[in-house]
Amino acid sequence: MSGTAVGIDIGGTGIKGAVVDLSSGELLSDRIKIPTPKGGTPDGILETTVELVTQLQGLEPDAPVGVCFPAVVKHGVTLSAANISKKWIGLEAEKLFEQALGRDITFVNDADAAGYAEASFGAARGVDGVALMTTLGTGIGTAILHNGTLVPNAEFGHLEIGGHDIETLASNSAREREDLSWEEWAKRLQTFYRALEAYLSPDLFIVGGGVSKQHAKFLPLLDLSTPIVPAVHRNNAGILGAAALAVRTIPPLS
Numbered sequence: 001m002s003g004t005a006v007g008i009d010i011g012g013t014g015i016k017g018a019v020v021d022l023s024s025g026e027l028l029s030d031r032i033k034i035p036t037p038k039g040g041t042p043d044g045i046l047e048t049t050v051e052l053v054t055q056l057q058g059l060e061p062d063a064p065v066g067v068c069f070p071a072v073v074k075h076g077v078t079l080s081a082a083n084i085s086k087k088w089i090g091l092e093a094e095k096l097f098e099q100a101l102g103r104d105i106t107f108v109n110d111a112d113a114a115g116y117a118e119a120s121f122g123a124a125r126g127v128d129g130v131a132l133m134t135t136l137g138t139g140i141g142t143a144i145l146h147n148g149t150l151v152p153n154a155e156f157g158h159l160e161i162g163g164h165d166i167e168t169l170a171s172n173s174a175r176e177r178e179d180l181s182w183e184e185w186a187k188r189l190q191t192f193y194r195a196l197e198a199y200l201s202p203d204l205f206i207v208g209g210g211v212s213k214q215h216a217k218f219l220p221l222l223d224l225s226t227p228i229v230p231a232v233h234r235n236n237a238g239i240l241g242a243a244a245l246a247v248r249t250i251p252p253l254s
Contacts, residue, residue: 005246009238012083020243025121040084066106066246068113113241115143122232129203136209140167186221
């Protein structure tokens with residue numbers, strides 16, 4: 001990849017963006033962050049995104065724009081909503097963003113963007129076989145990459161294990177809510193990653209999310225057959241992946 005693109009990462013608490021150098025994955029502008037409007041409604045998020053893109057396009061007016069979003073995204077429609085208004089469910093969100101911005105965009109799931117960033121610029125770059133990105137945060141996001149190609153909309157945080165969505169037990173928010181020790185939390189993560197090994201036989205696990213900064217406290221406690229490493233780009237991964245996908249096409253979905 002070469003050139004530049006604008007990456008926008010929409011989350012439940014903040015909307016972040018920057019201009020990205022697509023050959024290196026470096027940010028060519030300051031990362032701008034604007035709080036997500038209260039309630040995360042379509043009108044509020046669209047207005048804030050337009051404000052952010054306008055600022056960034058002032059720096060790079062002709063750059064492609066990629067937007068990542070906390071939802072399953074299929075054919076431009078948001079089929080779920082994580083930590084934002086449920087009004088997004090079933091909306092033709094990509095069209096709404098394009099109309100608001102007055103231009104074409106690339107619109108993808110946030111965990112997929114983070115995984116693609118790691119395949120393009122980080123821990124999964126050059127990895128043969130299946131690399132599985134997992135983001136441990138309010139929930140658990142996942143992305144599958146096969147030889148660097150993204151398989152969109154994997155939702156393994158919703159695997160039912162012991163009668164519960166695993167993200168309700170093993171996300172970082174569960175660790176904080178229940179005041180779990182690193183050892184206690186690692187036992188839950190062990191159950192999750194062992195299940196993923198059984199289902200997918202991956203060649204590499206990558207762990208992202210803010211808690212990955214503390215990877216030395218919990219990754220060594222896991223006993224897995226698959227190598228597991230922290231993500232390289234952490235909080236910038238969504239921006240980088242959205243920007244990179246703005247100049248690449250995800251394989252068509254069935």
